[in-house]
Amino acid sequence: MPAWWRGAVLYHVYVRSFFDSDGDGHGDLAGVMAKLDYIQGLGVDGIWLSPIHPSPNRDWGYDVADFDGVQADYGTLEDFDRLLEAAHERGLKVVLDEVLAHTSDEHPWFLESLTGGPDGPKADWYVWADPQADGTAPNNWLSVFGGPAWSYQPKRRRHYHHKFLRQQPKLNWRQPAAREAALAVLDRWLARGVDGFRLDVANAYLHDPELTDNPATPAEARTAAHWGHAGNLQRHLHDANLEENCALMDAVRRRVEAHGDDRFVFGEFSEEEARCGAYLAPDEGLHSAYTFVLLLQDQLTPAFVREHYATLSAFPAHWPTISFSNHDVPRTVSRFGGAAPAPDLARLMFALLLSLKGTTLIYQGEELGLPQARLARSQLRDPVGDLYWPYDGGRDGCRTPMPWDADLPNLGFSDGEPWLPAASEHRRLTVADQEADPDSNLAFARQMIALRKGSPALTLGDLEFLDAPDPVLAFVRRWEDEAVACVFNLSDAPRFVELPTVAGGALHPVRAADADLRGGSLGLAPWAAAFVELRG
Incomplete structure (x- = not known):
């Protein structure tokens, strides 16, 4: 299972x-x-x-x-x-x-790493490095939030690394x-x-x-x-x-x-x-x-x-x-x-x-x-x-x-x-x-x-794209003997799509009037989606 x-x-x-x-x-x-x-x-x-x-x-x-x-x-x-x-x-x-x-730089681990001395038990629990000769950061790493990904700490005369804010020191895994x-x-x-x-x-x-x-x-x-x-x-x-x-x-x-x-x-x-x-x-x-x-x-x-x-x-x-x-x-x-x-x-x-x-x-x-x-x-x-x-x-x-x-x-x-x-x-x-x-x-x-939870294909199935002209997106989800075509009109105009041979009908259009299935032809209103059972 x-x-x-x-x-x-x-x-x-x-x-x-x-x-x-x-x-x-x-x-x-x-x-x-x-x-x-x-x-x-x-x-x-x-x-x-x-x-x-x-x-x-x-x-x-x-x-x-x-x-x-x-x-x-x-x-x-x-x-x-x-x-x-x-x-x-x-x-x-x-x-x-x-x-x-x-x-956080307020976590006890970091405080001990900062103040416990170079030989302390948590000295290297964070990523520390010496500054360059001119005092600048150890290398060119940049923070996600802007600026160098290093902050200098006089207590250790070293920089510590932070990928985000300087208040978020990097743990040394x-x-x-x-x-x-x-x-x-x-x-x-x-x-x-x-x-x-x-x-x-x-x-x-x-x-x-x-x-x-x-x-x-x-x-x-x-x-x-x-x-x-x-x-x-x-x-x-x-x-x-x-x-x-x-x-x-x-x-x-x-x-x-x-x-x-x-x-x-x-x-x-x-x-x-x-x-x-x-x-x-x-x-x-x-x-x-x-x-x-x-x-x-x-x-x-x-x-x-x-x-x-x-x-x-x-x-x-x-x-x-x-x-x-x-x-x-x-x-x-x-x-x-x-x-x-x-x-x-x-x-x-x-x-x-x-x-x-x-x-x-x-x-x-x-x-x-x-x-x-x-x-x-x-x-x-x-x-x-x-x-x-x-x-x-x-x-x-x-x-x-x-x-x-x-x-x-x-x-x-x-x-x-x-x-x-x-x-x-x-x-x-x-x-x-x-x-x-x-x-x-x-x-x-x-x-x-509820539709998703009630359908093994939509829950667990593989995904296979169908040929459909832009701006229509269409794919099939398959699991064991169930196959469901999922079709989406990503535009503000009606669209028509030819589907493979079908059985049943539209399982769940976005609104009752949004999708019309006639044989293998599916009509979709603007911004509409439909889910169609497929045979085989």
């Missing part, structure tokens, strides 16, 4: 913005627990929680100061245990976001004791009963011990995305993304599986995916992985799907994790639809997301069709937005509070002043309003998840 995570649908909860139970303006674990019935009602298999550990919030939880505790804004360990139990009672898996490539300490974090939370992990920047665990300079991104290969962030002007071949990372990911998976074959660990791979182990098979490397390839797409043509699955086809044993949206990128409908997306675009993209081969990640609010929120500079909390304003507003626009009820303060998220403002763009898309509308995005999302 396939593992539970193959074809599963996980709901990504950004805890700080989900639901505030105590009026302090921050979402919390009790708030997640209060909304478990809503999550269960979507029909998903489990939840992925953003980092829950204590953090000074320089990068909002992705700078961990204590791997064994719970952030005070979110509650206590007892609150987490209650949430875990309640989720399991509802048949929901719980996956934690673990950030093990780096820590080449040091056996540091590596064991990081792996033991997984042991402790698995023993507590969690079902698995999403590993942040799984591509960045290892660095080149020779500190070799990164090569430049070739001038002819540079796009607007490369120029948008200085770190993209070099290929990150030595500060991260090493080929050795493949074997390390395998060691991580085996550590997780030691707690039972029902545990799941997948990773985030943000660059150089094939080189560092993103596409390995489930019995090699992690169980699964997701990349930023789909998360960064913004052109709604069949090519963005076809090209990604062409890449995946070179790794047929790999089981992917698929996501269109998360806490780091603009929301799907705004990314593909611009400032005024078509009303049916959210349904179309949700239908496509749920029909692609892989384990599916739904970001909170994606089921509501939420667009990106627009914030003033004074409202930003994300260091990326602060750094690149006004060119880039950062990630806060996809992190605003979940809109529960337009008749309540802050759209029902909190009785207090929320850490980010409730988005005015979401006032007409609240859960309460959509619950009352049988034709809402929310109603469709539930139907689409």
Whole structure:
């Protein structure tokens, strides 16, 4: 029997913005627990929680100061245990976001590495290097968030490496004791009963011990995305993304599986995916992985799907994790639809997301069709937005509070002043309003998840593209004796598609009038999707 995570649908909860139970303006674990019935009602298999550990919030939880505790804004360990139990009672898996490539500079490990002397027990738990003769950084490595990926510490008269903010020093996974300490974090939370992990920047665990300079991104290969962030002007071949990372990911998976074959660990791979182990098979490397390839797409043509699955086809044993949206990128409908997306675009993209081969990640609010929120500079909390304003507003626009009820303060998220403002763009898309509308995005999302869960082909099947003229995307999912054609009109005009011999009919058009099947000819309204049973 396939593992539970193959074809599963996980709901990504950004805890700080989900639901505030105590009026302090921050979402919390009790708030997640209060909304478990809503999550269960979507029909998903489990939840992925953003980092829950204590953090000074320089990068909002992705700078961990204590791997064994719970952030005070979110509650206590007892609150987490209650949430875990309640989720399991509802048949929901719980996956934690673990950030093990780096820590906060306030973590006791780093403080001891900094102050314990060059011969201290944790002296080399982080990546330290001498400055060059003129005091500049040890090499040319650039931070993702801008500037050199090194910071000088007079206490040690050395630089420490940080791939992100200077407050996020890189843990040295080449040091056996540091590596064991990081792996033991997984042991402790698995023993507590969690079902698995999403590993942040799984591509960045290892660095080149020779500190070799990164090569430049070739001038002819540079796009607007490369120029948008200085770190993209070099290929990150030595500060991260090493080929050795493949074997390390395998060691991580085996550590997780030691707690039972029902545990799941997948990773985030943000660059150089094939080189560092993103596409390995489930019995090699992690169980699964997701990349930023789909998360960064913004052109709604069949090519963005076809090209990604062409890449995946070179790794047929790999089981992917698929996501269109998360806490780091603009929301799907705004990314593909611009400032005024078509009303049916959210349904179309949700239908496509749920029909692609892989384990599916739904970001909170994606089921509501939420667009990106627009914030003033004074409202930003994300260091990326602060750094690149006004060119880039950062990630806060996809992190605003979940809109529960337009008749309540802050759209029902909190009785207090929320850490980010409730988005005015979401006032007409609240859960309460959509619950009352049988034709809402929310109603469709539930139907689409049910269709996925009820179809072995859509859950587990291979994917084979059909010939279809742009802007139509068409493919077949097959599993044993079931085959389903999935057809999407990625345009604002009606389209007609000739399908293989069919049996039955359209299983689930986006709306009842959106698709018309006559023999092998399928007519699709603008922004429509249809699912058709195939014979043989």
